[in-house]
Amino acid sequence: MYNKFTLQDFLNDDAFIRWALHNQQDAYWQQVLVDYPHKQEVIRQALQLIQELHRAEDKQTLLVNEERTWQRISEKTINQDPLGRWPKRRYWTTATVVSLVVVLVAGWLWVERSKSTSTYSKLVIKASEKSILIEKVNQNDTPLKISLEDGSVVYLKKNSRFSYPAHFTTKSRETFLSGEAFFQIAPNPKKPFYVYANELVTQVLGTSFDIKAFDNEQQVLVKVRTGRVSVYNQNQIRLVSDESQHLILLPNQQVVFNRQTESLSKQLVEEPIPIHPFIGNEKRxxxxxxxxxxxxxxxxxxxxxxxxxxxxxxxxxxxxxxxxxxxxxxxxxxxxxxxxxxxxxxxxxxxxxxxxx
Known part of the structure; x- marks a missing residue:
């Protein structure tokens, strides 16, 4: 998996960033170092850059020392052969260096600021304290099919992230979504299934539904296709049920959460679909x-x-x-x-x- 990873690929990997900043899934990344010895230097550089940029952001400064930064992120990598994907230093002008540094710093600070306001990221960090999570990211137009251990299936849509444990607990099935996905949940009355989609929590026992909860959109949307779900807003970052203000959704119903007003409204979906198709000679x-x-x-x-x-x-x-x-x-x-x-x-x-x- 990591054979072709460049420095930028590691900088864009959320799981890697959480390891660099919070030491999450340390055993996993230590094994990566063992399995990919030729990537150890790139990983070391990525770790150092993430940590230093994080410290710089804590000081609330965007000032960058060009020579120090160059030595930090380029000393080794830009002198690699052409297969290393970086040209040798003699081909780099001062303007190119400055541009690269500004892009990296600005990009990282943007990611960090986004994370600071992303409920999804905070929930994932909190859940990771209890168990190791697997994160799937889909950047393609085709939905990514994710099969869970309980028989449930999730179709993750473009520009979306989904985190879940390899093994659910004995009492519940908790998952986390940022973006859009369609869920087909295996029934289990003794083990409710939860989807934490930023500000909304959707609880089901067995049904199919859509959730659209992108970080940067004004609304969060849950649509029920079959079965019955309970949806409620969580005012705090916590992994406990608080259904005092919950709404029950039935097929062809949806709930819209307005982030500005923090209000929930229940509606019909735009185009209700037949839940019970005509069978045989049923009267039409x-x-x-x-x-x-x-x-x-x-x-x-x-x-x-x-x-x-x-x-x-x-x-x-x-x-x-x-x-x-x-x-x-x-x-x-x-x-x-x-x-x-x-x-x-x-x-x-x-x-x-x-x-x-």
Whole structure:
């Protein structure tokens, strides 16, 4: 894995940085030193640079001594042969040196500042005190499939990070996400599954859902595809359940956390999908039936609550066919037919009508 790692690759590796600054997973990195002896010098230089830049940031200064920095990070590496990926020093101008130093320092300080405000990073550091975590990072367009020991599967999307223990505890399954992923969780009523996605905690027993929780976006989003989840906001960096303000989400529902107002709101997803597909000769065509009969069929198919006044709609008779169109499109056709309107409230659809003659 580390055969082709350059100095910059180690500087960009979060697990390596945590080792350099907090000595996390020390046994693992000591073994890396043994397994890749030809990388020991590059690793030493990366460690030194990370630690010195961290100390410099603690002093709140961006001043860089060009000659010291050059000697520190370039003395060995730039004199390597062409396979070392760095040209010899005689090809480097003062401007090039300064540019390299500024880029490295600015990049590192940006990473450190991001980490200081990243709930994900703080949670991972805290969780690492109890057990060694595995971190997966996906920079590709194709989702990265991650299989967990309990049979659960996570599809990690582009520019996302996911951390999890190699072995879950006997009481719970705790994982950590920054970015976006789709989860298919293996059922285990005795062992709840938790996803700490920055400010939001999602607790499930067995279901499938999406989470979108990038560090730099205004909102955190959880969408449920099947099953049932509990979502709540954690005001502090801690790995304990605090469900006093939790929201229960059902299929085709989502919760949005606004980072500015620190508020949670439950909504329908933009495009509800059928949860119970048509089977065999299940009835799709309805002729001259009360509209309530069709609405009940839609409720069952999408697992979405549709509220209406049964007395007002008692005389509304329609003929229609349930299709593979979206729930919203079908509901609009029904409302137009009976002269009604609808609105969404708390992840439910409310039909408003003055009745039918």
């Amino acid at each position: 065509y309805f002729e001259d039936v009360p509209v309530a009969t069709v609405l009940q069929a839609l409720e069952k198919r999408y697992d979405v609550r549709i509220l209406y006044n049964e007395e007002l709609l008692a005389n509304c008779i329609i003929t229609t066919t349930l299709s593979d169109q979206s729930l919203i499109d079908q509901l609009e056709v029904i409302c137009q037919t009976i002269g009604a309107t609808y609105k969404e409230m708390d992840a439910q659809l409310v039909i408003e009508s003055s009745g039918c003659p």
